[in-house]
Amino acid sequence: MSIVGLEKNTGKTECLKYVLDNLPVERKRIAVTSIGIDGETVDQVTRTQKPEITLREGMYFGTSEMHYRQRRLVSELIDVSDETTSLGRVVTARALTGGKILLSGPSSGSSLKRWMSDMRQHGIDHVIIDGALSRMSSASPAVSQSMILATGAAYSANMTTLVQKTAHVVDLVNLELTSERNVNRLAPLEKGVWFIDTDGALHDLNAMTSLSQEIHFDGVEHCASLYVAGALVGTFLDKVRKHKTLRHAEIVVRDFTKIFVTPQQYRLFVKGGGRVSVLQKSKLIAVTVNPTSPTGYVLDSDLLCNRLSEAIGLPVYDLLKNKECN
Amino acid sequence: MQLKNVIESPCGLRFMLDKLELQSGFARRWLLDSPMMTRAEEIVASYQELHCFTDFLQRVDTLYINTLCHKLCDLKDIRTTIRNLYQGTVLDDIELFEVKHLALLAADVKKLLAQHGMDKAVEIPDLDEVINILDPDGMKIATFYIYDSYNDRLKELRALMRRHPDQQDELLLQAGEIEEEVRTKLSKRLHPFATAIEQAQTALALIDVDVARARQVQDMGLCFPALSQDGTSQYDDMFHPQVQEALASRGRSFQPVSIAYGMEPTLITGANMGGKTVVLKTLTLCQWLFQFGFGIPAAAARIAIKDEIHFCIGDDQSVEKGLSSFAAEMKNIDAVIKASRENKKLLALIDEPARTTNPTEGAALVSALLRVLAGRDMSLVMTTHYDIEPGEARCLRVKGFENGSMDYTLVEVQDGEAPHEALNIAQSLGIDSEWIDQARALLQAAPGKNNHC
Structure with a gap:
């Protein structure tokens, strides 16, 4: 403890x-x-x-x-x-x-x-x-x-x-755990930003971290979960919130110590229908x-x-x- | 010359050390600090010891060896404490703990090795008296404090402490004075054992290193070399473990090479991609491994002891230091020439000298180097692409490109003429034919001995 x-x-x-x-x-x-x-x-x-x-x-x-x-x-x-x-x-x-x-x-x-x-x-x-x-x-x-x-x-x-x-x-x-299936698939990924589509296929977004300015969500259709292996930062959360299809997706992070967002950013994200969950709690x-x-x-x-x-x-x-x- | 000075040599020594399954950080430091052996007796003794450990590994089961390795994991670097002990300083609780921990560990390992008659392979001094001093209650557990049984008054004070926690600070102060007296006495009693304690630490490191080296002999299929007395070295089916591993990861196998060299210069020529550089790397690696007491990557080997080993290969680091590759190479070879004037047994392995300059001057430099070094009492193995007069040098040539594949075998030839296979090899690599055909046409038009294609 x-x-x-x-x-x-x-x-x-x-x-x-x-x-x-x-x-x-x-x-x-x-x-x-x-x-x-x-x-x-x-x-x-x-x-x-x-x-x-x-x-x-x-x-x-x-x-x-x-x-x-x-x-x-x-x-x-x-x-x-x-x-x-x-x-x-x-x-x-x-x-x-x-x-x-x-x-x-x-x-x-x-x-x-x-x-x-x-x-x-x-x-x-x-x-x-x-x-x-x-x-x-x-x-x-x-x-x-x-x-x-x-x-x-x-x-x-x-x-x-x-x-x-x-x-x-x-x-x-107190963030909820993501599904057991997601835990098994995402836990071994130690870096990068990924997404799982509604058919369950895993895709690499080719970004080192969520800080990257170069993250493009083009072609990210039918996304069920986004996974940020490292730190989840506020600018990333804002970007997801403003995206027309991603805003209802689940964002998965390793655990709560990886989240670096202000209370306002988080509140706006949740209000817009977003959800953050963790691999470990x-x-x-x-x-x-x-x-x-x-x-x-x-x-x-x-x-x-x-x-x-x-x-x-x-x-x-x-x-x-x-x-x-x- | 210590192992740490040559560990980053581009010959691949670092790979061998990284593959060594050492249990303790201290053994690694001790190995890196170990000096290169140059006397025949110490090299022979070192290989006898290693032989003994390889036999031992074959005799014992996995459980036993795991127990031994687990124990060796506990070996700590207590050199500072030993130094304080030599100087007669009063040791504090942490230092006394370290001494006790080491003494118990040494006794444990000794007992374990004795089960298989290995306690004589590496002599661990008897530290029973040290254990007695630091274990007054005979618990044989590697923990330590100034025990109650060292002093009756101390025992009373501590009992009072438990009964009257409100007076603890005052009682601790009184107890502290007695504890310091005890420490002074203990340190005095331990002082005569400083040498034995240091020897025990070194012996444990050596056992760790020997077990790891013996395992490497088994795992990599290494051999025990014979000592050559006449200055010549000979390797049967020599291989480079790092290159072998890299090839294996791509599903390819390493073709072992046999080679011998003596006191006359040896010149290796051969096509590009013929493995000449790998041969030089492996020869360098084997020589270092030999003089630091490791198994040798070959089916059999007979190796001569050298005082100095020079491996000259164009490396990128020199560029970072601000030297051009040519300047760096010249300086390295210059060091060989200077060293060759001293009365030392020298081995120089030089990879394609003067390769980065124009072929006319380059060939002249290489021929001259060969002439200068040929007269010296040293072993020289050199590769080149230039056509040069071999003089007294023995010439080896990579068999080369045959029937669409490379044969890395070295064959003895009479002259040092470099083979002209560059165009064929380039073609087999699928290089654009417009370029290769042009080159072929140019060669055919040109007169002289280059006209081979």
């Missing part, structure tokens, strides 16, 4: 802390790591105080050599990886007492996946990933099965905008809010929870108030 923040200071680390405090370590083997540098005592960007991560006895963790040396707990070393990050190699250890640790794990999605498969060999039941700022990649279903999204006043101090922007991300996370478990922005602005917690919960149809928590609002 990954925990992703929409902005610095949206309470991601608080959320991680809450999760770690409440997991049944006696019954399950839990490992925790972070993608990229995180867990610093003071936020490097805004200089505000950040909670440290407290591990419980028996938990496994992956962090950098540098942060391992600064640990404030007793732990047993299990592995030292060959991969080097800016803070040294990634080391894996098991906490022998509870205590505090700075987390900074593998620096890329692929090395994170490697680390997770190593963890499986150690009999780990659950891996919790502290996702870094603007690094949705750790939340990709290719890496983690489920996610918690942290949002808050730091993302937008205007409640209406905050709700809309968060709802947009939630919409993308991760389960959004909950959304947490931090009503306080680093500039000191505070939103009404109850009102925010209620409005957001209403907009997304999921439970929303303000963990500092430690209460649920459905």
Whole structure:
């Protein structure tokens, strides 16, 4: 499971802390790591105080050599990886007492996946990933099965905008899976732009990415699904929306982390009869809010929870108030 | 001269290394850093070892070899830690973990090899004492921390920590001081084993490399070369694995070539597309493989040791460096001439020298080069399209285009006259007849010895 923040200071680390405090370590083997540098005592960007991560006895963790040396707990070393990050190699250890640790794990999605498969060999039941700022990649279903999204006043101090922007991300996370037949046929295609016609035949549109200015939809008649193997960008979505026959077609992307469109572009596209679906989907478990922005602005917690919960149809928590609002 | 200095040689050495199924990154680095062997004893010993591993691979089952490879995967590069150990620095937990991990791995691999009497093939030093130092509880698991059993006071402090988490910071501070004392003692006790630990790391890398090389011998059908004492080298049914693979992917097969050369110059002539360059590439490749202890791509081979190997081929990289292809080639050959004046056993393989200049001066340059190098104590294999006087050189010729197909066999001929098959070959490639017929007509009209067609 990954925990992703929409902005610095949206309470991601608080959320991680809450999760770690409440997991049944006696019954399950839990490992925790972070993608990229995180867990610093003071936020490097805004200089505000950040909670440290407290591990419980028996938990496994992956962090950098540098942060391992600064640990404030007793732990047993299990592995030292060959991969080097800016803070040294990634080391894996098991906490022998509870205590505090700075987390900074593998620096890329692929090395994170490697680390997770190593963890499986150690009999780990659950891996919790502290996702870094603007690094949705750790939340990709290719890496983690489920996610918690942290949002808050730091993302937008205007409640209406905050709700809309968060709802947009939630919409993308919750995009429906495409048909099983499409999944089987499209998953092996790693690049390019493709379409499947109503007879089920697959065609290459001969474009490297959806960014390409050269994409021509000439001859794309009877299109059932368009598939963008890489990033789906707004200009492409606009082009499809304005096309007279394609506008009702389904656009398939690998997963929600590949979508880079503004809420407006997406709304217009859906309004025009378009639909985006995914090959892989991760389960959004909950959304947490931090009503306080680093500039000191505070939103009404109850009102925010209620409005957001209403907009997304999921439970929303303000963990500092430690209460649920459905 | 290390393997990494010649790995990008256009002869195809990189391909052989890429095909090597090494388990650890450290073994790869160690192999790339290994020096070229020039002494007969070390080359003989290296091939005896490789022979031993090929036999071993045939004796053992897949499960066993997978277990061994899986273990070798765990080999890490801990050279920095070993250096610190030599210098008597106090090692930290991560470094102590690395030493313990390596010591346990070495013991495991040693035990595994002993099952098949292979523990003597590559000597792994005994690190039992190192394991004892770092495994006070005798758990034999490759994990590490400053164990409670190292110090009673440490044990008490940690028990207190668990009971009074509110005092943890103070207790950690006290425990930290004791831990540092323990580390200092451990490092002191490990210091005398630095050499053995380093040897164990190298031995494990060597085993990884030997297993990979032995597998390559099996997979590619390579041979063990005999050592030639008289400076001549001889290859039966030699092939180039990379070219062979490329041909196979197009459904074609590689025709192996037999060749021998000695201390007198060898001149290879032959039609275009006759495989002359591939012969030179393969000879270069085989010489490097021999002096780095790999299997040789031939049915049989007898190879002489050389101190220096020069492979001169017009390559595009020189153009990127701002040299014209002619200038780059001249400089390469110049290096051969300079080296030939030193008292070194030299092998030079030169592909179509002076090919990019006009034929009059080109032929003069090639003839002169042959005369200059013929007097030197060296082996020279050279290809050319020019008609030149061979002098003392032995002349080999590609059999060439016969009955619509190319025969790559090399035959010994008396003169160095280049065959005139370019027009026939061009025709067989389906090149426009207007052009080829014109050329034929021009040749017929011209006087002299070019008038073959």
